[in-house]
Amino acid sequence: MKFRTFAAFVAPSIVMMLIFIAFPLVTVFLNSFRITQPVVEQVEVETCTAGFLEQTCTTEIKTQPVLDAAGNQVTTTEWVGWLSYERVLGLAAMGEALAEGAWAGILNIDFWKALRFTLTFTLITLPLVIGLGLAIAIAVNNAARSLKGPVIFVSLLPFIITPVIGALSIRWLFYGDGIVTALLEQWLATDISVAANGWAIEFLMMFYRVWHVAPFAFVIFYAGLQTVNQDTLESAIIDGANRWERLKYVIVPHLMPLIIFVALIHLMDAYRAFEEVVGFSSQAYRITLQWLTYDLLTPDDAGNRAISRASASAMLTMVGIMILLIPLLRRTWRDHHGES
Amino acid sequence: MHLRSMLLAGATALTATGAAAECAFDNDTPVKMLSAGFEAWKSVTDAMAECGNFEAELDQEFRTKQPAAFAADPSLYHLGGVSNGTITPLLNQGTVRPLDALVEEYGQHLKPNQLIRVDGQIMAVGMMVNTQHLMYRKDIFDELGLDVPKTYDEVLEAARVIEESGVVEYPLGMTMKSGWNIGQDFNNMFIGYGGWFYDDEGMPTVNTEAGVSALETMKALTEYADPEVLVSDSTYVQQQFQQGMIAMANLWASRGGAMDNAEESQVVGDVYAAAAPRAVEGGPPATTLWWDGIVVARNITDAEAEAAFRVAMEGINTEMVQESNDEAIWLIDGYQPNRLAEGAIATATTQPAPPSYPSTSQMGLMHTALGNELPAFFTGKRSAEATLAAVEEAYITAAKEAGLLE
Numbered sequence: 001m002k003f004r005t006f007a008a009f010v011a012p013s014i015v016m017m018l019i020f021i022a023f024p025l026v027t028v029f030l031n032s033f034r035i036t037q038p039v040v041e042q043v044e045v046e047t048c049t050a051g052f053l054e055q056t057c058t059t060e061i062k063t064q065p066v067l068d069a070a071g072n073q074v075t076t077t078e079w080v081g082w083l084s085y086e087r088v089l090g091l092a093a094m095g096e097a098l099a100e101g102a103w104a105g106i107l108n109i110d111f112w113k114a115l116r117f118t119l120t121f122t123l124i125t126l127p128l129v130i131g132l133g134l135a136i137a138i139a140v141n142n143a144a145r146s147l148k149g150p151v152i153f154v155s156l157l158p159f160i161i162t163p164v165i166g167a168l169s170i171r172w173l174f175y176g177d178g179i180v181t182a183l184l185e186q187w188l189a190t191d192i193s194v195a196a197n198g199w200a201i202e203f204l205m206m207f208y209r210v211w212h213v214a215p216f217a218f219v220i221f222y223a224g225l226q227t228v229n230q231d232t233l234e235s236a237i238i239d240g241a242n243r244w245e246r247l248k249y250v251i252v253p254h255l256m257p258l259i260i261f262v263a264l265i266h267l268m269d270a271y272r273a274f275e276e277v278v279g280f281s282s283q284a285y286r287i288t289l290q291w292l293t294y295d296l297l298t299p300d301d302a303g304n305r306a307i308s309r310a311s312a313s314a315m316l317t318m319v320g321i322m323i324l325l326i327p328l329l330r331r332t333w334r335d336h337h338g339e340s
Numbered sequence: 341m342h343l344r345s346m347l348l349a350g351a352t353a354l355t356a357t358g359a360a361a362e363c364a365f366d367n368d369t370p371v372k373m374l375s376a377g378f379e380a381w382k383s384v385t386d387a388m389a390e391c392g393n394f395e396a397e398l399d400q401e402f403r404t405k406q407p408a409a410f411a412a413d414p415s416l417y418h419l420g421g422v423s424n425g426t427i428t429p430l431l432n433q434g435t436v437r438p439l440d441a442l443v444e445e446y447g448q449h450l451k452p453n454q455l456i457r458v459d460g461q462i463m464a465v466g467m468m469v470n471t472q473h474l475m476y477r478k479d480i481f482d483e484l485g486l487d488v489p490k491t492y493d494e495v496l497e498a499a500r501v502i503e504e505s506g507v508v509e510y511p512l513g514m515t516m517k518s519g520w521n522i523g524q525d526f527n528n529m530f531i532g533y534g535g536w537f538y539d540d541e542g543m544p545t546v547n548t549e550a551g552v553s554a555l556e557t558m559k560a561l562t563e564y565a566d567p568e569v570l571v572s573d574s575t576y577v578q579q580q581f582q583q584g585m586i587a588m589a590n591l592w593a594s595r596g597g598a599m600d601n602a603e604e605s606q607v608v609g610d611v612y613a614a615a616a617p618r619a620v621e622g623g624p625p626a627t628t629l630w631w632d633g634i635v636v637a638r639n640i641t642d643a644e645a646e647a648a649f650r651v652a653m654e655g656i657n658t659e660m661v662q663e664s665n666d667e668a669i670w671l672i673d674g675y676q677p678n679r680l681a682e683g684a685i686a687t688a689t690t691q692p693a694p695p696s697y698p699s700t701s702q703m704g705l706m707h708t709a710l711g712n713e714l715p716a717f718f719t720g721k722r723s724a725e726a727t728l729a730a731v732e733e734a735y736i737t738a739a740k741e742a743g744l745l746e
Contacts, residue, residue, distance in 0.1 A: 037743030196567035302704025303429025
C-alpha cells in the first residue's frame with residue numbers, strides 16, 4: 001500500500017486516539033503531580049435562614065474563596081511532587097500501622113482495602129470466566145443442530161444486558177426480602193440478611209461478573225472451536241484418546257492464543273471493576289480501585305473535589321493493570337518471536 | 341433512583357408542553373430549571389410549567405451537576421432548586437444572583453421568613469423546611485401502651501418492648517447507607533450530644549467524647565434495625581414503613597406524604613410524627629434543620645432572570661400549596677399543617693432548637709470523610725476512637741488539598 005493511502009486510512013483513528021486517549025492521559029498524569037486550589041479568605045458572614053415560623057440569623061467566620069472582578073474564583077496551582085500519591089497510598093497511616101505491627105490496620109486504608117478486593121476479584125473470576133466460557137462453547141458445539149440457535153441466544157443474554165441493570169437484578173434477587181433470600185429463609189427457617197455480610201456481597205459481586213462476562217469468552221472460544229483440525233481429532237480418536245484427553249491435548253492447545261486473548265481482556269476489565277460497587281451498594285464492605293477514583297472525583301455538597309488525588313489514584317490503577325498484564329504479554333511475545 | 345428521576349424528568353418535560361393554564365402571565369422566554377427529584381419539587385415545577393416555555397430537570401444527582409452547570413456562561417439553567425446544604429458551592433463560586441430587586445418588584449407576597457439572606461442580600465427564596473424527626477406507628481404504640489419516646493434512651497426502651505411483642509419485623513428503621521446517609525445520621529446524633537465538627541481554624545473536632553457517644557448510641561440502635569442498615573437509604577426506610585415492616589424511624593419530614601399514599605402504603609393514617617428525640621436530657625433534638633428553595637443563575641441576561649423569577653413565583657404560590665398541601669412543610673402562605681407536620685414543627689420549636697445544617701466548605705469535606713470512614717466501625721473492623729481518628733485524618737488530607745488548611 002502506498003504510504004499516502006495508508007496515512008489517509010490511519011489518520012482519523014490516530015487523531016481520535018490522540019484526542020480521547022493520549023491527551024486526557026497526559027492531563028491526568030500532570031494533574032496527579034499538581035494541586036489547584038482556590039485562594040480563600042476568612043470573612044464574617046451574616047446568614048439568615050428559614051426557620052419554621054421565623055428566620056434565624058447567625059453571624060460566623062466563614063472560609064470563602066476569593067472572587068476576582070469578573071466574579072470568577074481565583075485559584076493557584078502548585079507542583080507538589082509525589083504528595084498526592086502519598087496521600088492516596090495512605091503512607092503516613094501505613095507507617096503507623098506497621099510500627100504498631102498491626103498488619104490488619106493497613107486494610108482499613110482505602111487504597112489498600114480497594115487493592116485487596118480488586119485483586120481477589122480479578123484473579124478469582126479469571127479462571128471461572130475462562131472455564132465456564134469454554135464449557136458452554138464445547139456444550140454448544142456438541143449440541144444437536146436444531147438446538148444450537150436457541151442455546152446460543154440464551155447463553156448470550158447476560159452479555160447483552162446493560163451492566164448496572166444486570167447487577168441490580170441480581171441485587172434484587174438477594175437483598176432485603178429478595179425472592180431467592182425469601183425462599184432460602186423459608187427453606188432453612190432462619191432470618192438471612194445477605195447485605196449485612198461482606199463475604200456474601202463479595203461472592204455476589206463475583207457471581208455477577210462471571211455471569212456477565214462468560215458469554216464473551218464463549219463466543220470467542222466457540223469461533224475457535226470451528227477451526228479445530230478435524231483430522232487431528234480423528235487421529236486422536238483412533239489412537240484411543242478419550243474425550244478428556246482430546247480436550248487436553250488437541251483442543252486446548254489449539255485455543256491457547258484465544259484463551260490468552262480472553263484472559264488479557266478480562267484482566268483489564270475486572271481490574272477496573274466499578275459497576276459492581278454501585279449496583280450492590282457495597283461501599284461499606286468492599287470497594288474497588290476504580291470506585292475510589294470516582295469517589296475522589298465526585299464533588300461533595302460544598303463543591304469540593306479531590307482532583308489531584310483522583311488523578312494519582314487513576315495513574316496507580318493503570319500501573320496495576322500493566323503489572324498484571326506483563327506475564328501474559330511476555331508469553332505472547334515469546335510465541336511470536338520464538339524462544340531465543 | 342436514576343430511573344425514577346429520569347421518569348420524573350420525562351413526565352415534567354411532557355407537562356411543560358401543556359397549555360398555559362393557571363399562570364398569571366404568558367411566559368415567552370425559555371426557562372430551564374434543575375432541582376432535586378422529590379415530590380415537593382414535582383408539584384412546584386408542575387405549577388411553574390403552567391406559564392409555558394418552561395422545562396424542569398428533576399434529578400437526585402443534581403448536587404453534582406449544579407455547580408458546573410451554573411458556572412457555565414451562559415448558565416445551562418436559569419433556576420436552581422437548592423437546600424442549605426447544596427447552596428454552598430453556588431455561593432462560593434458566585435454563580436447565583438442577588439434577588440433584592442426582583443423580590444421588590446414581583447415578590448411582595450413572600451414572607452420575610454422565606455427570604456434567605458447572606459450579608460443582607462437575598463440570595464434564595466425558601467419554599468419549605470425539612471428535618472429528620474421521629475416517625476412512628478401510632479397503632480403499635482397505642483396497642484403496646486408505649487409513650488412517644490423523647491430521648492434515645494426511651495427509643496431503645498420502646499424498641500426493646502416492640503421487639504419482644506413481635507408485631508413488626510424490626511422495631512427501627514435507619515438511614516445508614518454508606519456515604520452521605522450514614523454521615524448525616526452521625527451528624528444528627530453528634531449534634532445531639534453537643535458536639536461540633538470543626539473549630540475556628542477549621543481543624544476537625546469529632547474525635548471527642550460526643551463523637552464516641554454518638555457512635556455508641558447508633559450502634560445500640562442498629563441492634564433493633566434490619567441488619568442490612570449499611571445499604572439502606574431514606575427511600576428504603578420509607579418503603580419499610582409503607583410495607584409495615586418497622587415501627588419507628590428518624591426520617592425526613594418530606595417523606596411524610598408517602599406514608600398516606602394509598603397506592604404505595606399499607607399503613608395509611610397509622611404513621612404519626614413527633615419531635616426528633618434528644619440524645620441527652622436538656623439538649624437539642626438530635627437532628628438538623630434544612631430549607632429548600634430557589635436560586636436564580638448569575639450568568640444569564642437580566643430579562644431572562646426576570647422571566648425566570650416570575651415563573652418561579654408562580655411555582656411557589658398559594659394555589660400550588662392548596663393543591664399539594666401534604667407534600668412538604670411549606671413556608672408559603674396558605675399552608676395548613678397536617679398530622680404528619682406536627683413532628684417537624686415540634687422539632688423546630690423545641691428549646692434549645694437544633695441548628696441548621698451548616699453550609700460551609702468544611703462541612704462538605706467533613707460529611708464526605710464521615711460517610712466513607714464510619715462504616716468500618718459498624719462492620720466491626722475498627723473501634724470508635726480509631727474510626728473517629730481516621731475521619732479526622734481523612735478530613736485534614738482533603739482540607740489541605742482543597743486549600744482550607746495549611
